[in-house]
Amino acid sequence: MIATKESFEPQSSEPLPNSRRAYVAGRVHPDVRVPFREVQLSPTKGLNGREEANEAVRVYDCSGPWGDPAFEGNSEQGLPALRRDWILKRGDVEEAATTYKPVPGRSTVTMPAGLKRQSLRAKSGKAVTQLYYARKGIITPEMEYIAIRENLGREEAAGKNGHSQLRSLGGEGFGAKIPEFITPEFVRDEVARGPRSFRPTLTTRKASL
Numbered sequence: 001m002i003a004t005k006e007s008f009e010p011q012s013s014e015p016l017p018n019s020r021r022a023y024v025a026g027r028v029h030p031d032v033r034v035p036f037r038e039v040q041l042s043p044t045k046g047l048n049g050r051e052e053a054n055e056a057v058r059v060y061d062c063s064g065p066w067g068d069p070a071f072e073g074n075s076e077q078g079l080p081a082l083r084r085d086w087i088l089k090r091g092d093v094e095e096a097a098t099t100y101k102p103v104p105g106r107s108t109v110t111m112p113a114g115l116k117r118q119s120l121r122a123k124s125g126k127a128v129t130q131l132y133y134a135r136k137g138i139i140t141p142e143m144e145y146i147a148i149r150e151n152l153g154r155e156e157a158a159g160k161n162g163h164s165q166l167r168s169l170g171g172e173g174f175g176a177k178i179p180e181f182i183t184p185e186f187v188r189d190e191v192a193r194g195p196r197s198f199r200p201t202l203t204t205r206k207a208s209l
Helices: 084-089 132-134 141-151 156-160 183-193 202-208
Strands: 019-025 033-039 057-060 093-096 117-124
Touching: 057 132, 132 141, 132 183, 141 183
Parallel strands: none
Antiparallel strands: 019 033, 033 057, 093 117
């Protein structure tokens, strides 16, 4: 995360300066909570010497559970199985037999109880891919998670400051018509379209020769 005065190595338990962990809840799936890093900005000093306050900006938070001050974890517990409830609620998986074996040639290591999680597999005749759900018209928690994360809090900012104050998402759409706000429905529709392969035309082949 950041270095301390005592160590130059990153410390995952150290809080990041001038920022806090903020969560945005889902609309379709209220139990979805997407983490953001809300960064406090310094005021802007004008030519007249006056300072103008700037609102906090939300960015991606890639610190995982350790970025939440309320999280208390250790290596024997492992990371929280955040998606397990989402998967089980769909009712299309079942538990699979799991056998833990030590690596051949290594000494036997006792697996911590917290890491002995039951594996899951698709039930007979079921598909458990996001592509399958999308083509069935289903918005999964994973799809809504993506939509909220990609918006970076822009929808909330629009409510406070108006649409004219929003910065563009930018980026290359690769054939997709990007809406002003990334919605769960948009993510579902794009997933349903599936992977698009690039097939060079005669013109592009000639240009590459």
